[in-house]
Each structure stands twice: as C-alpha cells, then as structure tokens.
Amino acid sequence: MSAAAPSPAIQHHLDEPITLHMRPNISCINIRQTVGEALAAIRSNPPAGRVIYFYVVDDDNRLHGVVPTRRLLLSPLEQKVADIMVREVIAISREATVLEACEFFTLHRLLAFPVVDQERRIVGIVDVDLYTTERNDLDRSERNDILFQLVGVHLAEARQSSPLIAFRSRFPWLLCNVAGGILAAFLAGIFEAELQTAVALALFIPVVLALAESVSIQSVSLALRILRGPPPTWGTILAKLRAEAMIGLLLGGACALLVALVALVWLRQGNVALCILGGIGGGVSAAAIIGVALPNLLHRLRLDPHLAAGPIVLTAADMLTLLIYFNLARVLLA
Secondary structure: OOOOOOOHHHHHHHOOEHHHOOEOOOOEEEOOOEHHHHHHHHHHOOOOOOOOEEEEEOOOOEEEEEEEHHHHHHOOOOOEHHHHOEOOOOOEEOOOEHHHHHHHHHHHOOOEEEEEOOOOEEEEEEEHHHHHHHHHHHHHHHHHHHHHHHOOOOHHHHOOOOHHHHHHHHHHHHHHHHHHHHHHHHHHHHOHHHHHHOOHHHHOHHHHHHHHHHHHHHHHHHHHHHHOOOOOOHHHHHHHHHHHHHHHHHHHHHHHHHHHHHHHHHHOOHHHHHHHHHHHHHHHHHHHHHHHHHHHHHHHOOOOHHHHHHHHHHHHHHHHHHHHHHHHHHHHOO
C-alpha cells in the first residue's frame, strides 16, 4: 500500500520559510565572557521561554559555538566560555523551509537549532516543538520525495497527470543507465580474455558492483542533506571529500576482505581473491568520493543536484569499479 500524500494545506505549510516559525528571543552569551559573567548576564536579563542551549556569539552576533545548559551551570565560574563551548554548531539557514528544518531534527537528533544568515549571524531559534508538530505528515511525504529525487525525479513531477510530461522528465536520466550498461558490455568485451582465463571473475561482478553502488547512494544522500543547510564553501567540500574518502576506504577494505576470503575458501584461487579484494576496495572508495563530489559540483554549476546526482553517480561508480576490477585481473592473471 502506498503512503498517503500530504494535503495541499500541509504541503504549503511545509514550504513556508522557517523565519515565520522561529523564535527571535535567543539565549546568547558572549565569547569573551567567563562562566560567571555569562551567568550574571543571564540572571539580569532572563531569557523568555524554554532554554535548551546557550549560543555563543561575538560582538557582531556571529555564531561561534554552543553551550548546553547543564555544562554552563556546572563549570567553574572563572572558566572562559570559549573553553567550554562546542565549536561545531549545526545551524539552519534563514532561507530554509519548515520541511528542511524538520529534516535537521530527523538527521541530527538535537533539541534546538539556531537560524543564521549568510554571515553566520544568529537571527532566531527553532526547537523540537516544530518537529513534533510536523512529524507525522513529514515522514510520509519526505521519504518518497527523497527516493524520487535520488532516481532523478521530483515528486511533484511524478504526480503529473500527463504521461508525456512524466516521460520527458524521467527519460533523459534513464539514458545514464542505458549508457552505463552499454559501456559495461564494451568493457567486458575488451577484457574478454581475462574473463575466459578466470571464469570465476564473472561470478563476482554483481557483488562488486552492488557494493560500490550502495556506498555511492549513501554518499549522495549525505551530500544532498548537507546541501539543504547553509551553502558549503570549498573548504567544507574538501574536508567532506577527505572524510568520505577515509570512510570509503574503511568500508571498502572491510567488505573486500570478507568477500575475498569467501572466494579464496570457495575457489582456492589466490589471484582471483586478490582481484576481488582490489576491485571492491578500490571501487567502494572511489564510489564514496564520487557520491559526495558530484552533487556538490552540480550545485556549484547551478544545476539541480537532486535531479541528476543519483543516475550520474551510479553510472560513474559502475564504470570506475569495473575498470579497477578488470585491470587488476589483467595484471594479476597475465
């Protein structure tokens, strides 16, 4: 049974800017203060409403960190606020919608988020009450929307009554998969001699490709969620690429070792096991990097990363993985 779509009224509400629903009375403390000075300032001007976190700002109201209430109350009075704050603050852009804000609660599991402008100046706060109000309708709509986006189709376009409009929006991205399948067939023809030398290589092609594709889609999903927040800089993109490369290396190494051991015990062919080890390890690592790099590249080129990222990433991951796998076979089985 398919999930029910949200009503037009609910969908319109989810598309509203978060600035209409944030609280402007923010619990802030200055980065130059000590804990004692911060507590004294809070007592002289008590924040309104529920306080979950205290956000640390400079004199220009730019966000630098966050201090949970418990940590502020239990720290020594003479200690600097800058020494006890958490510097990595997850913030919501003031251009975000209610739907995007709710996704932050789903992804990060925090009780509140600051809302910032492009200069990281804090303009408001949204807490978990927003998420609990919207959750039931959001869960049914968001999962389908993300799923459709990853295969190159917006949910709104998929609901078009005209089959011709749906065909025009979906067919171009299916061509990526068509091209990928044809290229895979050509590669198999180029490396036919290696496949004939070790027929067992062909047995493991599905698992080699499946692992690379799974990791690439996971990376795409993470990249798309990050792009819903404040616009990433080149520095944050490079940092994420380095982190994802390490994650891909660890995932690829673990999966490759497991499958290669199975192949070695089953087939007792050391060279084939090495091909599988290198093919999965290299393919998964490359797929993780591609999965993060391509959505960010499309975003930088002012193209819609949701529409094209999934099909392009899958095709690129397949081609790179096969090239690594087959070239290892050519070297090791020569």
